[in-house]
Amino acid sequence: MKPRRFNMRSLILNTGSTLLLPLLVLFSLFLLLRGHDEPGGGFIGGLVAAAAVALKLFAEDYKAARDMLRVHPLQLVGVGLVLAALASLPALLVGQSFFTAQWWLVDLPIFGELKLSTPLLFDIGVFLGVIGTVLTVVFTLAEAEHS
Amino acid sequence: MDLEVLVALPIIIPLLLGAISLTVLSNHNAQRWIGAVGTALLLISSIALLFQTKDHGIQVLEVGSWPAPFGIVLVSDMLGAIMVVLACITGFATALYSLKTVRKRFERFGYYPLLHLLLAGVNGAFLTGDIFNLYVWFEVLLVASFALLILGGERAQMEGAIKYVTLNLLSSALFLTAIGLTYGLVGTLNMADIAVKLGSVDDQKMVTVIGSLFLIAFAIKAAAFPLFFWLPASYHTPQVAVSAIFAGLLTKVGVYALYRVFTLIFTADTGFTHEILLWIAILTMLTGVLGAAAQFEIRRILSFHIISQIGYMILGLALFTPLAIIGGVFYIMHHIIVKANLFLVAGLIYRLRGSFELKKLGGLYKDHPGLAILFLIPALSLAGVPPLSGFFAKFILIKAGVEASAWWAVGVALLVGLLTLFSMIKIWNEAFWKGTPEPAPAIPAPTRNALLYWTIGILAAMTVAIGIFAQPIYVMAEMAAHQLLNPSIYIEAVLGGQTP
Amino acid sequence: MTTLMAILIGTFYAAAIYMMLRRSVVKLVIGLILLSNAANLLIFTVAGLERGIPPLIPKGQDVIAGAAADPLAQAVILTSIVIGFGVLAFAVVLIHRACEVVQTDDMNEMKGTD
Numbered sequence: 001m002k003p004r005r006f007n008m009r010s011l012i013l014n015t016g017s018t019l020l021l022p023l024l025v026l027f028s029l030f031l032l033l034r035g036h037d038e039p040g041g042g043f044i045g046g047l048v049a050a051a052a053v054a055l056k057l058f059a060e061d062y063k064a065a066r067d068m069l070r071v072h073p074l075q076l077v078g079v080g081l082v083l084a085a086l087a088s089l090p091a092l093l094v095g096q097s098f099f100t101a102q103w104w105l106v107d108l109p110i111f112g113e114l115k116l117s118t119p120l121l122f123d124i125g126v127f128l129g130v131i132g133t134v135l136t137v138v139f140t141l142a143e144a145e146h147s
Numbered sequence: 148m149d150l151e152v153l154v155a156l157p158i159i160i161p162l163l164l165g166a167i168s169l170t171v172l173s174n175h176n177a178q179r180w181i182g183a184v185g186t187a188l189l190l191i192s193s194i195a196l197l198f199q200t201k202d203h204g205i206q207v208l209e210v211g212s213w214p215a216p217f218g219i220v221l222v223s224d225m226l227g228a229i230m231v232v233l234a235c236i237t238g239f240a241t242a243l244y245s246l247k248t249v250r251k252r253f254e255r256f257g258y259y260p261l262l263h264l265l266l267a268g269v270n271g272a273f274l275t276g277d278i279f280n281l282y283v284w285f286e287v288l289l290v291a292s293f294a295l296l297i298l299g300g301e302r303a304q305m306e307g308a309i310k311y312v313t314l315n316l317l318s319s320a321l322f323l324t325a326i327g328l329t330y331g332l333v334g335t336l337n338m339a340d341i342a343v344k345l346g347s348v349d350d351q352k353m354v355t356v357i358g359s360l361f362l363i364a365f366a367i368k369a370a371a372f373p374l375f376f377w378l379p380a381s382y383h384t385p386q387v388a389v390s391a392i393f394a395g396l397l398t399k400v401g402v403y404a405l406y407r408v409f410t411l412i413f414t415a416d417t418g419f420t421h422e423i424l425l426w427i428a429i430l431t432m433l434t435g436v437l438g439a440a441a442q443f444e445i446r447r448i449l450s451f452h453i454i455s456q457i458g459y460m461i462l463g464l465a466l467f468t469p470l471a472i473i474g475g476v477f478y479i480m481h482h483i484i485v486k487a488n489l490f491l492v493a494g495l496i497y498r499l500r501g502s503f504e505l506k507k508l509g510g511l512y513k514d515h516p517g518l519a520i521l522f523l524i525p526a527l528s529l530a531g532v533p534p535l536s537g538f539f540a541k542f543i544l545i546k547a548g549v550e551a552s553a554w555w556a557v558g559v560a561l562l563v564g565l566l567t568l569f570s571m572i573k574i575w576n577e578a579f580w581k582g583t584p585e586p587a588p589a590i591p592a593p594t595r596n597a598l599l600y601w602t603i604g605i606l607a608a609m610t611v612a613i614g615i616f617a618q619p620i621y622v623m624a625e626m627a628a629h630q631l632l633n634p635s636i637y638i639e640a641v642l643g644g645q646t647p
Numbered sequence: 648m649t650t651l652m653a654i655l656i657g658t659f660y661a662a663a664i665y666m667m668l669r670r671s672v673v674k675l676v677i678g679l680i681l682l683s684n685a686a687n688l689l690i691f692t693v694a695g696l697e698r699g700i701p702p703l704i705p706k707g708q709d710v711i712a713g714a715a716a717d718p719l720a721q722a723v724i725l726t727s728i729v730i731g732f733g734v735l736a737f738a739v740v741l742i743h744r745a746c747e748v749v750q751t752d753d754m755n756e757m758k759g760t761d
Contacts, residue, residue, distance in 0.1 A: 043729065074257060078169025085163045088155070091212075098155045100212040137736045144743065279723055286730045293737055297744070305745035306757040309675075312738050313667065316679050319734075320663075323686040323727055330720065331693025 017059035024052035032127050042123035046130025053131075054138050062142045073139060076132030084125030087118040153199055154208040154221045156192040157231045157270040160185065161238075165263030178259045179246050186235065186242040189266070193228075193235040200228040201623065205630065205640035207276070215276070215641050216337035222276035224637055225627035226476060230273040230403055233483045236609070237395040238266045243602045244491055245388045247595065248498070253298045253386065265291035265392065272400050276641055278326055279336045281404065285322065285368070289315055292397060295389045296381060307381030314377040318367035325360035332357070339641035342412045342634055351415060358413035358420050365408065368401030371461060372430040375454045379438065382453070383446035383503075387494025390446060394453055395487030399479055402460045406475070409464060410631040411638075417467055424465035429559045432458030436566040443505045445493045445578065448570055449486070452529065455563055456482050462560065463544055466551045472628035473621070474543035480620060481536035481613055485525040488606035492522045495599050496578060505574065510583035517600065519579045524607040526575065528614070530568035536613035539621070652692040659685035672742050672752045679738060683731035687724050694720030 028049035035041030057065035069076075091100035106114040164185040171177045200206050206223040209215060223231070242262065249258050268288025275281050297308045330336060332353060333344040345354055363374075370378040382393055405424075413420055435455025442448045460482070463475020493503060495518060500508055512519040528535035531542075541564055548557040613620055630636050659681055666678030694717045702718040704711055746752050 072172065074172055074260075075170050078166045078172070078260070081162060081166030082170065085159055085166060088159060092152055097209055097212040098152055098159075099210045133733065134736075137740060140740050141743070144747075279726070283726065283730065286734060290734055290737060293734075293741060297741060300744065300748060302748050305741075305748045308741055309672070309745055309754075309757060312741060313675060313679070316734065316738065317667070317682065320682040320686050323683075324689055326723075327686060327690035327693050330690065330723070336719070336723070 013059045017055050020055065021052055024048055024055070028052065028127075032123060035123055036117070036119060042126030043130055046127045047134065049127070050131045050134035050138070053135055057138065057142055062139070065142075066139070069135065073132040073135040076128050077136070078132075080125045080128030080130075080132060082125070084122050084129065087122035087125065090118055150199055151206065151208045153192065153196045154206050154223045154274060155210075157189065157196065157235065158221070158267055158274060160189045160192060161263040161267040161270065164189075165260040165267065168263060169257065169260045172257065172260075173255065175251055175254050178254055182242040182259045182262065183246060185263070186239040186266070190232075190235040190239045193231045193270075196223055197228040197232050199223075200225060201626065205637060207640050216335050216340035219280050220276040220337065220641055221274045222339075222637070222641055223274055224630045224640075225623065226403070226406060226631060227273045229476065229480060229623060229627060230399070231270050233399075233480060234266060234269045234273065234396055236606075237392055237483060237487045238262070240487060240491070240602050240606055241388050241392040244391065244494070244599060247598050248388055248494060249386060256298060257294070258298060261291045261295050262392070264288075265295065265396075269396050269400055273403060276338050277336050278329065278338050278341065281338075282319070282322055282326060285400070285404075286319060288397070288400065289319065292393065296385050296393075298386055298389065301384070304384040307384040310377045311381040314367055314374065318364045318374075321360055321367075322364035325357055325364060328353075328357050328360070337641065338407070338411060339638040342638055343642070345412060346415070354413070355416050355419060358409075358416070359423075361408050361413070362405070362420065362423065365401045365404045366427060368398065369405060369457050369461070370398045370401070370454050371427050371457055372434050372454075375431065375434070375457075378454060379447060379450045382450040383444065387490060387497065391487045391490035391494070394449065394490050395483045398453060398457055399460075399483055402457060402479065405461065406464055406472075406631065410472070411634045414634070421465050421467050424461055425553065425556060428458045428462035428465050429556055430458075431455065431461060432559055432563045436563045436570070439570045440566060443577075445496065445503045445505065445508075445574060446490065448574060449489050449493065452567060452570065453486060455567065456486070456529070458563070459541070459544055459560065462548070462556055466547050466553060466556070468547055468551055469625075469628055469632055470543060470550060471547035472631055473624045474540065474547050476624040476627045477543055477621065478540040480624070481528065481540045481610070484606055484609050484613070485528050485537065488525045488603060488610070489522075489529065491599070491603050491606070492518070492525070495596065495603065498596065498599070505577035507584060508578040509581045510579075512579040513583075521600070521603050521607050522579065523575070525610055526571040527568075528610045530571050531564045532568070534614045536610050536617075539614065539617045543621075648696050649692060652688070652696065656685055656688050656692065659688065670754045672746060672754060675754070676735075676739060676742060680735060683727070683735065687727055687731070690720055690724050690727070 028045045031040040031048060032042055032045035035045065053065055053069055056068050088099040090102045091098060094102070101117060101119050103115060103117045106116060108114050164181055168178050168181050196206070200223050207215070208221040210219045210221060213219070245258070245262070265288050268284050268291060271284035271287065272281055275284060293308065293312055296311060297304050326336070329341060332348055332350075333341055335341055335344060348354055367374045378398070382390055385393070409420060409424070432455045435451050435453070435458060439448045439451035439455065442451060456478075459478050460475050463471045463478060465471075496508065496511065497503055499515065499518075500511070502508060524535065528537040531537040531540070541560065545557055545560055548560060663678045663681035663685055666674045666681060669675070669678075697714065697716070699714045699716040700711070702711060702715040749757055751757070
């Protein structure tokens with residue numbers, strides 16, 4: 001029996017994915033930033049972003065998806081974990097207990113008040129970590145089919 | 148305030164190290180440096196934590212300033228701090244040993260990040276004061292261990308890994324179930340708070356049921372009888388450095404969890420739970436050592452001995468007297484160092500002779516007398532020959548058994564000690580003493596083994612030191628046992644006097 | 648309702664263990680998936696099946712209006728779903744590789760290390 005090839009190329013999916021990709025990435029960022037006070041957050045945002053790359057994989061091929069990501073997914077996990085771990089440290093500088101949330105308010109001229117915080121940093125770390133983890137798994141499986 | 152951060156360092160350092168090594172995955176030198184220097188730093192921080200805990204009592208850190216019992220707390224009592232130091236010693240030794248033995252292919256696959264992640268998981272499990280957080284750390288170290296186990300991708304590794312993964316996931320599911328039932332009963336996840344609230348639960352039978360669920364879950368992790376068979380099926384398959392850290396640490400996390408849960412939380416019905424523990428301990432000692440007697444591959448012999456040694460540790464918990472708990476803690480301290488070291492020695496033997504099979508080995512004493520001595524120290528210590536560390540560990544336990552009139556346990560413990568000695572002498576006779584078998588294996592002896600010798604030598608020196616300077620170690624074990632047997636100290640530290 | 652859930656969860660556990668005892672590796676994976684779901688459902692049920700509003704404090708107020716759902720149980724379930732997902736993803740990759748290397752999906756033939 002011949003091994004089944006990984007071939008799902010279709011015109012509709014191809015055209016659709018070009019339109020959907022930017023939307024998915026934007027949506028994932030929206031979910032990430034919305035996350036602090038309302039439903040959303042780094043985890044779900046990361047899943048959506050990873051789904052975008054996975055869509056590219058299905059619509060085109062393994063190589064296109066890898067090229068789109070540019071870096072190795074494990075490196076994303078690394079950066080994400082570093083950010084998440086760093087988010088625990090600022091509290092120590094101001095003499096509070098480890099991992100206590102810190103908030104900084106920044107006044108921007110046109111947009112108004114911008115709230116920066118360590119939970120945001122942590123969430124960005126989670127976001128990158130989730131993208132990296134999911135894509136590592138997806139790519140490992142795709143690679144097995146590919147070769 | 149400032150020193151509280153010491154409690155978090157053993158977790159945050161390996162996490163950061165692992166994350167940084169992931170970002171420089173293709174730079175082998177950077178990874179090795181981060182591995183060696185980073186784990187050395189980790190060891191220093193853990194020793195600082197141990198002294199802080201020893202001098203100033205139980206250290207509690209409320210993560211994110213969320214007060215207990217609502218937030219997650221990290222707690223370092225004597226047992227936790229001792230375990231963390233042992234984990235860091237093993238981690239440091241493994242990192243040093245890996246410098247020369249781990250191939251570039253595995254480094255690219257993420258060997259070092261996984262090693263750091265494993266250490267973070269182990270330390271997290273030792274330090275957390277929250278039962279669900281304990282589950283999370285268990286999973287962290289489990290995922291890291293899965294990946295480390297299959298590095299290399301040989302057939303035996305895959306077969307071993309499936310059994311390892313399945314049994315450990317089953318145990319995790321039981322653990323999670325037990326957590327769910329506990330939460331349903333008392334509505335809290337903080338271990339100290341659970342201990343307080345379980346006392347006032349009407350349905351004490353349900354408490355015992357939940358306790359038994361925890362017992363099964365942790366007994367699988369600790370490779371206790373009758374669910375130990377995943378261990379000898381998998382521990383001899385991975386890279387030697389990986390085998391060493393697994394043998395030293397992973398099952399001990401299960402033992403630690405048993406100690407924690409059955410001294411702090413489920414102490415109401417000791418007549419039931421600790422009686423079961425006693426029989427588990429006896430049968431675990433016996434099956435492990437009998438399994439080892441039938442093996443002729445060094446790593447498999449050592450794997451079976453892990454099981455029998457786990458029996459001794461559980462025996463300490465099961466007898467549940469002050470002396471027995473001291474003995475159990477002392478045993479864990481001695482065992483982690485000795486067992487990791489024996490696997491490292493086995494790895495060096497393989498490096499010199501290209502085989503783990505006793506039948507193909509021989510003449511090592513003539514060619515490498517230094518290695519022979521370095522093998523004898525941990526091997527005799529494992530069997531309990533004075534004045535090495537294992538003698539005192541066994542002596543305390545057996546004395547506790549005599550005092551508690553647990554004659555079966557005492558008899559089996561003595562017998563198992565004898566059989567362990569038999570096993571070690573078997574390895575000695577076959578691998579070191581007898582002549583080189585014909586035809587002589589034509590393995591070009593790899594040079595530059597100095598670092599490996601040093602690593603093994605340092606661990607062997609620790610074994611001797613624990614034996615000679617047993618008194619200070621005993622005092623620490625005594626403090627740990629005192630805190631374990633008086634849960635009110637732990638509960639007071641976590642819940643009392645913490646008003647923000 | 649709770650009784651119904653209890654029966655469902657029991658069935659899940661039973662089915663999971665049954666699947667894990669089969670010889671096929673694929674059924675083993677299905678068993679593991681069922682097992683983690685059973686544990687999650689159990690936590691969901693023991694935390695109390697009540698109608699409540701989401702445990703979010705509305706803007707401009709200090710307390711939740713009325714009975715709210717227990718957020719801790721939900722957080723625990725969410726975490727364990729994520730962990731379960733991660734571990735299972737890994738297990739699937741592992742078992743896939745294992746089948747390739749060993750060239751069988753029959754547990755009875757994986758006896759090389761016993």
